[in-house]
Amino acid sequence: MTENPESKNPGPKGADARKTALAILQQVMDEGHPLDEALAGNPYLAKMATRDRGFTRLLIATVLRRLGQIDAAIDHCLDRPLKAKDTALRQILRLGAAQLLFLGTPPHAAVNATLEVARGPRLAGQRGLMNAVLRRLSREGEALVAEQDAARLNTPDWLWESWSAAYGEETARAIALAQLADPPLDLTNKTEAETRTWAIALGAEILPGGSLRLAGGQGDIARLAGYGEGAWWVQDAAAAVPARLLGDIAGKDVIDLCAAPGGKTAQLAAAGARVTAVERARGRIQRLDENLRRLDLAATTVCADATRWQPAAAVDAVLLDAPCSATGTLRRHPDIAYLKGPDHITTLIKTQDRLLDAAVKMLKPGGLLVYAVCSLQPEEGPERIAALLARNQDVARIPVTASELPGMEQTITAAGDFRSLPCHLPETGGLDGFYACRLRLR
Numbered sequence: 001m002t003e004n005p006e007s008k009n010p011g012p013k014g015a016d017a018r019k020t021a022l023a024i025l026q027q028v029m030d031e032g033h034p035l036d037e038a039l040a041g042n043p044y045l046a047k048m049a050t051r052d053r054g055f056t057r058l059l060i061a062t063v064l065r066r067l068g069q070i071d072a073a074i075d076h077c078l079d080r081p082l083k084a085k086d087t088a089l090r091q092i093l094r095l096g097a098a099q100l101l102f103l104g105t106p107p108h109a110a111v112n113a114t115l116e117v118a119r120g121p122r123l124a125g126q127r128g129l130m131n132a133v134l135r136r137l138s139r140e141g142e143a144l145v146a147e148q149d150a151a152r153l154n155t156p157d158w159l160w161e162s163w164s165a166a167y168g169e170e171t172a173r174a175i176a177l178a179q180l181a182d183p184p185l186d187l188t189n190k191t192e193a194e195t196r197t198w199a200i201a202l203g204a205e206i207l208p209g210g211s212l213r214l215a216g217g218q219g220d221i222a223r224l225a226g227y228g229e230g231a232w233w234v235q236d237a238a239a240a241v242p243a244r245l246l247g248d249i250a251g252k253d254v255i256d257l258c259a260a261p262g263g264k265t266a267q268l269a270a271a272g273a274r275v276t277a278v279e280r281a282r283g284r285i286q287r288l289d290e291n292l293r294r295l296d297l298a299a300t301t302v303c304a305d306a307t308r309w310q311p312a313a314a315v316d317a318v319l320l321d322a323p324c325s326a327t328g329t330l331r332r333h334p335d336i337a338y339l340k341g342p343d344h345i346t347t348l349i350k351t352q353d354r355l356l357d358a359a360v361k362m363l364k365p366g367g368l369l370v371y372a373v374c375s376l377q378p379e380e381g382p383e384r385i386a387a388l389l390a391r392n393q394d395v396a397r398i399p400v401t402a403s404e405l406p407g408m409e410q411t412i413t414a415a416g417d418f419r420s421l422p423c424h425l426p427e428t429g430g431l432d433g434f435y436a437c438r439l440r441l442r
């Protein structure tokens with residue numbers, strides 16, 4: 001097959017993984033549930049053998065990541081378009097196509113197991129069509145895929161247009177292609193001095209910035225060396241940068257706004273700050289507390305809306321990791337491309353502005369604020385900062401310098417902000433798309 005990052009994967013023998021994949025895909029694509037929630041809420045997935053669970057997840061992720069290519073290939077094999085009401089037929093064909101075109105599943109296994117999913121009276125009349133399309137894909141699929149523009153087809157128009165305008169079409173293409181790959185697993189060490197020790201124990205690569213990188217698909221991370229000891233936590237290498245931009249915070253009072261599940265809270269606490277972590281979602285605060293307990297790190301946690309909450313006294317620094325569209329994390333959350341859209345951004349930027357105004361009010365004179373989002377959309381990043389600087393002359397940007405991010409210099413913008421792209425550090429497996437800006441209250 002052409003330019004496939006996925007390895008040959010025959011999948012399990014029975015149709016159970018495919019049936020589970022179908023149920024989850026329908027929840028996401030037909031009912032609009034976030035993929036993480038659909039995965040977590042599925043009663044069969046947790047009971048599957050590790051290998052079958054891995055295959056099910058990969059199958060769903062491949063359909064979502066390669067949706068444009070898959071749909072174009074299916075449409076090519078149809079004499080007339082599917083009816084809008086034939087949603088189950090469409091999803092089953094997508095699952096079959098993902099196996100045939102991208103997962104290297106042997107054709108007879110992919111076709112037979114996919115048809116098995118369609119057993120039962122409801123889809124009985126459509127099995128002939130499914131069989132014909134899947135068999136045609138197994139014959140012509142490789143040539144079809146070779147002709148396709150993967151970057152453009154798999155990127156919805158709203159993202160393509162936004163990325164092309166913000167970064168240029170060549171970079172938009174590189175971003176789109178980088179988002180197709182299964183992401184690596186990055187870890188942040190609790191103690192910088194132990195980075196090499198844990199890199200050796202885990203067989204991990206040390207990235208610029210100090211994150212440890214393992215291949216993706218590790219399964220249960222609690223089985224990895226160091227988890228039980230609380231030596232590290234999972235955090236993309238780009239997500240680890242914003243907290244570092246606060247510099248030496250040992251002994252300082254730092255507020256972490258929008259804190260759960262606590263990757264950045266852990267960084268701040270491990271750096272020796274007195275941390276107050278503010279999070280609106282009670283369930284997520286519990287997760288944050290559990291994470292800190294495992295890591296043996298301390299922070300004061302507050303369940304509150306950060307746009308209204310104020311500390312008893314102004315602090316030295318605030319880290320605001322604002323809620324955002326998360327379009328920088330499509331390789332981990334490929335559902336976002338289809339569940340979010342420009343309307344969401346319009347709503348999110350109002351919250352981001354309110355959070356920024358609240359965060360500035362928490363600072364002592366001379367205090368630092370780092371604003372971060374895991375979004376590639378300029379409206380949620382530099383445009384929010386431009387708007388803040390225009391309405392509040394008491395804050396000024398403190399540009400990030402190359403000496404602060406050795407080996408990651410390409411992530412520093414002309415204005416001195418941090419802007420990572422999924423196509424950065426390609427030789428090591430890319431980065432999540434993050435934006436961060438550092439400001440000081442005069």
Ligand SMILES: C[S@@+](CC[C@H](N)C(=O)[O-])C[C@H]1O[C@@H](n2cnc3c(N)ncnc32)[C@H](O)[C@@H]1O
Pocket residue numbers: 257258259260261262263264265278279280281284304305306307321322323324
């Ligand atoms: C991007 S996530 C934060 C990730 C976290 N900083 C980390 O590093 O692990 C955004 C978080 O903001 C929370 N949130 C959204 N709006 C909020 C608000 N108005 N006040 C406090 N928390 C909020 C969400 O519940 C979510 O947990």
